[in-house]
């Protein structure tokens with residue numbers, strides 16, 4: 001008889017998650033163009049994002065038991081005040097947790113929480129190419145590819161394009177409201 005599988009849970013990140021989150025991110029820094037960081041950032045970088053969560057941003061982790069599978073967060077798109085209703089979103093998973101729907105789960109919770117906020121109008125995501133999984137995740141999560149910046153990054157010996165994805169806050173459903 002097979003043992004029951006421990007469920008994947010998506011919850012707000014805590015300081016206890018930071019080391020595992022940093023290990024996931026720094027592996028991407030070293031091995032892929034998914035991030036344009038080129039040197040490992042360690043936990044302090046993510047601690048700053050967690051601290052910003054108190055000011056209106058969201059940092060989520062997906063865990064199975066006490067194993068952090070990945071994380072997703074929102075951050076300000078640009079600092080100038082007129083951009084205040086625009087959030088940038090990002091997601092990173094451990095390599096063993098990919099292709100299993102965990103990224104989709106993280107985005108469902110993250111985007112659902114952003115949709116519930118009156119002060120968030122639209123979300124932007126930047127996908128370094130090629131990244132079929134990330135492009136598919138953004139498409140299925142309601143993002144539209146709005147353009148490509150060519151050769152804006154140079155990493156791992158080559159120039160890298162970025163695809164820009166945008167999602168509009170879901171329209172309010174007034175069905176049944178009189």
Ligand SMILES: CC(C)(COP(=O)(O)OP(=O)(O)OC[C@H]1O[C@@H](n2cnc3c(N)ncnc32)[C@H](O)[C@@H]1OP(=O)(O)O)[C@@H](O)C(=O)NCCC(=O)NCCS
Nearest residue numbers: 034092093098099100101102103104132133134136137140
């Ligand atoms: C990109 C990433 C977050 C996607 O999360 P995931 O949990 O692997 O994706 P899911 O299993 O939820 O699948 C989402 C979609 O991607 C597709 N997909 C997943 N892995 C894929 C792969 N290796 N190649 C092509 N498509 C893939 C799925 O089929 C699904 O698309 P569909 O709904 O059209 O069928 C994850 O692969 C990852 O962390 N990659 C490394 C870091 C990274 O690239 N982050 C994004 C930076 S922009």
